[in-house]
Amino acid sequence: MxxxxxxxxxxxxxxxxxxxxxxxxxxVIDADQLAREAVRPGSPCLAQLVALFGAGVLNPDGGLDRKRVGSIVFGDAEKRRLLEAVLHPEIRRLAEERIARAAEAGQxxxxxxxxxxxxxxxxxxxxxxxxxxxxxxxxxxxxxxxxxxxxxxxxxxxxxxxxxxxxxxxxxxxxxxxxxxxxxxxxxxxxxxxxxxxxxx
CATH class of the missing domain: 3.40.50.300 (P-loop containing nucleotide triphosphate hydrolases)
Structure with a gap:
C-alpha cells in the first residue's frame, strides 16, 4: 500500500x-484528529500533560484546552519539546494502527x-x-x-x-x-x- x-x-x-x-x-488519516484522540479525557497522555502544565490546561468538561496549551508552548522551545515528547509517540501509535488496518482491508x-x-x-x-x-x-x-x-x-x-x-x-x-x-x-x-x-x- x-x-x-x-x-x-x-x-x-x-x-x-x-x-x-x-x-x-x-x-484519509488526519494527524490533527489523531492528536485530539491522543488527549481524550481519561487518556494517559492527558494525565501527563496535566502533570507537566497544571490543571489549568483542562476545559470545564475535563477535555484539553488546546488554545491554552498553545499559548503556554508558543515561543517556549523547551515546553514545546516536552509537549511533543508526550504527544508524538501516541500519535505515531494511532497512525500505525490506522495504516495497518487500511492495508489489511486491501487499500x-x-x-x-x-x-x-x-x-x-x-x-x-x-x-x-x-x-x-x-x-x-x-x-x-x-x-x-x-x-x-x-x-x-x-x-x-x-x-x-x-x-x-x-x-x-x-x-x-x-x-x-x-x-x-x-x-x-x-x-x-x-x-x-x-x-x-x-x-x-
Whole structure:
C-alpha cells in the first residue's frame, strides 16, 4: 500500500484537497484528529500533560484546552519539546494502527494528512510527500477570513511556520490551490488520473 503524506501551510486548503481524494474512495488519516484522540479525557497522555502544565490546561468538561496549551508552548522551545515528547509517540501509535488496518482491508493508496509532516520529522511514516500550496497574498487573505484576525496577526502565524517555498521542495507532487474551488478540483482530477495510470489502479 502506498502512503501519501499530504502537507502544506496554514490556510492552504489541505482539508478540501484531502476531501477530494476521500470522495474517490481513498482513506484519509488526519494527524490533527489523531492528536485530539491522543488527549481524550481519561487518556494517559492527558494525565501527563496535566502533570507537566497544571490543571489549568483542562476545559470545564475535563477535555484539553488546546488554545491554552498553545499559548503556554508558543515561543517556549523547551515546553514545546516536552509537549511533543508526550504527544508524538501516541500519535505515531494511532497512525500505525490506522495504516495497518487500511492495508489489511486491501487499500492500494492512503493519505496521511499532517500540517507538520516535514517539521516534525515524521516523513518516514509515508512513501512520498504531496504539498498543498497557495500564493502568499492568498494565504494571508484566507487566514484572515478564516480566523477573523487582522493582517498583522495572520502574518505572525505564517512567519512562525516553515516557508511554503521550502515545503514545496519536499513534494513529489505540488498542488497549487490558489484558484477557485472548481479550478482546484479540475487540477486534482488531472493529477489523480495521472497517478492512477502510473500505478495501474
Amino acid at each position: 502506498r502512503v501519501i503524506g499530504l502537507t502544506g501551510g496554514v490556510a492552504t486548503g489541505k482539508s478540501s484537497v484531502a476531501r477530494f481524494f476521500q470522495e474517490r474512495g481513498v482513506p 492500494r493508496t492512503l493519505i496521511y494528512m499532517a500540517p507538520l509532516l516535514i517539521e516534525a520529522g515524521v516523513t518516514d511514516r509515508v512513501d512520498e510527500i504531496w504539498v498543498v500550496t497557495v500564493r502568499p497574498e492568498i494565504q494571508l487573505e484566507r487566514l484572515m477570513a478564516r480566523d477573523g484576525i487582522d493582517r498583522e496577526a495572520a502574518g505572525r502565524i505564517i512567519a512562525s511556520q516553515m516557508p511554503l517555498a521550502e515545503k514545496e521542495r519536499h513534494g513529489r507532487v505540488v498542488i497549487d490551490n490558489s484558484g477557485t474551488p472548481e479550478e482546484t478540483r479540475l487540477l486534482l482530477a488531472a493529477i489523480w488520473e495521472q497517478e492512477r495510470a502510473a500505478h495501474h489502479e
